[in-house]
């Protein structure tokens with residue numbers, strides 16, 4: 001099966017390595033072309049850690065080439081690139097060809113559905129609550145994979161494609177998928193924003209000064225409690241919509257293979273095992289530039305829609321925007337096209353179930 005991955009960062013490399021190892025043939029597309037230059041010249045992709053393989057992967061020079069050829073398309077890059085990449089792909093996507101959005105955030109699936117409806121193209125959009133793997137790109141041709149997650153939440157747009165989406169994901173990536181109740185559940189499942197709000201806000205000076213610091217080791221009890229309080233707001237919103245989502249504690253335990261405990265205890269355990277990872281060394285980090293506009297902000301919008309303001313989410317945005325000297329919510333280039341802020345909870349639930357019709 002030909003899987004074209006739009007993106008060529010750590011996750012795209014990790015997924016390409018995983019698929020190659022499983023006998024599928026992935027194609028990578030780098031929007032600027034920069035990150036696939038060495039692979040395009042014939043060098044193999046080398047993965048180490050939780051996925052160990054050396055593989056030759058195809059590189060597409062243009063988005064059209066990646067998309068037209070594919071049996072499945074996957075978007076695997078930070079949300080601040082989603083609009084650009086979706087706009088590039090939409091003209092070439094074919095009816096029926098599934099599109100997987102890895103670590104869906106900020107209703108990117110609705111944006112894709114809206115653009116496809118304008119072309120009167122109908123296809124299943126498969127959304128994941130987070131990524132299959134975690135890791136870092138270690139060079140232009142290599143990736144260090146830290147973990148392959150045990151469980152991954154999945155849903156589809158429209159919801160009626162759920163069986164097809166679940167079967168496809170299981171065929172490609174194994175028996176690890178947990179079916180969730182539609183796009184809204186997935187939009188509330190991505191936990192990076194809450195984790196990264198706690199980590200980045202409470203370690204901002206380390207990031208700004210470019211220090212080398214242990215991420216897991218610095219999820220101290222106070223940082224852990226803050227993340228748990230943010231999670232309580234997210235869970236309350238999910239509860240109001242009647243959708244079931246994983247707790248932050250379940251997320252850590254299942255993603256990083258540590259026994260259940262408090263958020264701090266689990267991070268400290270990862271750190272003790274040498275798997276705590278390093279925190280960002282710049283404030284120009286996706287922990288802020290992706291997670292605040294595309295994760296924390298949409299969750300705060302959902303809180304407003306249901307009349308239960310997510311006070312810590314809103315405060316986090318205000319404090320970080322003040323620290324940046326600009327309104328971070330303005331970076332979200334997906335929400336304005338969707339006018340979600342003006343919708344009723346019922347209308348939002350309906351569009352998240354059915355998508356846009358051509």
Ligand SMILES: NC(=O)C1=CN([C@@H]2O[C@H](COP(=O)(O)OP(=O)(O)OC[C@H]3O[C@@H](n4cnc5c(N)ncnc54)[C@H](OP(=O)(O)O)[C@@H]3O)[C@@H](O)[C@H]2O)C=CC1
Nearest residue numbers: 007008009010011030031032035077078079080081134135
């Ligand atoms: N890495 C991890 O462990 C985890 C990552 N995630 C999530 O997975 C997603 C991918 O993460 P990761 O692979 O680490 O990220 P990277 O920063 O490594 O992604 C780099 C890729 O994104 C592209 N990109 C960056 N900015 C833009 C833009 N403005 N427009 C178009 N494309 C852009 C780059 O394009 P180019 O090729 O042109 O340079 C490149 O292909 C993110 O949403 C992240 O939050 C979630 C959990 C863990």
Ligand SMILES: CC(C)(CO)C(=O)C(=O)O
Nearest residue numbers: 134135192195196215277
């Ligand atoms: C490092 C990790 C796995 C945990 O914060 C992560 O979520 C990321 O890189 O985005």
